[in-house]
Amino acid sequence: MASFRYKAKNARGEVVSGTVVGTSKEEATQKLKRKALVVVKIKEQGQKSVRVGKHVKPGVRKGELELFTRQLSTMISAGIPLLECLEILAEQAQSPNFKVCITRVVEDIRGGCDLSAAMAKHKKVFSDIFVSMVRAGEASGQLDEILSRLAEYLESSAALRREIKSAMTYPVVSLFLVTAITGFLMVVIVPKFKSIFDGLEVELPGFTTLVMNTSMWMKDNISIMFMAGVALFIGSKIWKKTPSGRSFFDHLTMRMPIFGPLFQKVALSRFSRTFATLIKSGVPILGSLEIVADTAGNTIVSKAVRESLENVRHGETLAEPLAGHWIFPPMVTRMIGIGEKSGALEHLLSKISDFYDQQVEAEVKSLTSLIEPVMIAFMGLMVGSIVMAVFLPILKLQASLTPS
Secondary structure (H helix, E strand, O other): OEEEEEEEEOOOOOEEEEEEEEOOHHHHHHHHHHOOOEEEEEEEOOOOOEEOOOOOOOOOOOOHHHHHHHHHHHHHHOOOOHHHHHHHHHHHOOOHHHHHHHHHHHHHHHOOOOHHHHHHOOOOOOOHHHHHHHHHHHHHOOHHHHHHHHHHHHHHHHHHHHHHHHHHHHHHHHHHHHHHHHHHHHHHHOOHHHHHHHOOOOOOOHHHHHHHHHHHHHHHOHHHHHHHHHHHHHHHHHHHOOHHHHHHHHHHHHHOOOHHHHHHHHHHHHHHHHHHHHHHOOOOHHHHHHHHHHHOOOHHHHHHHHHHHHHHHOOOOOHHHHHOOOOOOHHHHHHHHHHHHHOOHHHHHHHHHHHHHHHHHHHHHHHHHHHHHHHHHHHHHHHHHHHHHHHHHHHHHHHHHOOO
């Protein structure tokens, strides 16, 4: 058994210190937790102290926040005190970063903070919509119900992201493979035929000459092409983080053939679901619109919502200014207008979101089945063209050697 010195906070938020005996640091920490103490520092006698949670990067693993929200809602509805719920969830958290985050939330609550205020200090884990809904749940006394809605929202958003990822993975991978195969043929295989063709007493067809010249240029400038590609990739990544870059890429994405309408439906679904969830949870409409504008994930939608927000502040309806933006179809703006007049805005927004979720799912399936033959045909065209360019001189030579 070893002796550990500790510094911790009690239930009143006061800092206390002392010693505790245990076989390990983990066992000593658990003993202090059972005494309703939140450990700040703990060290074995004679060793350097370790500050709990220091130098840990924020963030959670994929799916962990949704699970945390669902479990917290279930435990609160079962009558378990909030602090006990959070301590249990901190113990079973898979990510060390998330464990530290929840532990700090517990410390702040013991120090007198509300749950929403404690979560607001960890913006990289708990988003604005998360904090706003928790705050609304605290104000209404329906925290468990609000957390349940929030869990449904997070799960729906994650499902939508998976749909888009599945739609984009196949064409991106296929395009990469086609480019790699074509590049290999042009840089490695085709140049080997140049010496053969130079020895033939036959004039090369124009198409073969074009392919050969392109192949030799690519071989001679492979390093320049590689560096230019890397520079273009890094430059686009950096530019995309700027307001002008985000706006350019968002407009480009929405105007893309085939994929543009899909991304528009995704943006509309996200807008409708976020807006509906906030209103249903009791967040004021102006505050909801501000959060929606910040979390839309698309500069076109954000700009439209912010401009509409100013109209709503002056007592006008939301549907009318949204109708002036091309990204919102007439069906969406008319349903929002009907919802405003009937007082069932959150219900109609949920219907819009469900409709576009179904549309996205159907389009993803159709695109997946369509892209495969298109990419196969494209690959066949590229490889077939190179093969044809190589064989045309051989066929021409054979024709010249055949006796008439």
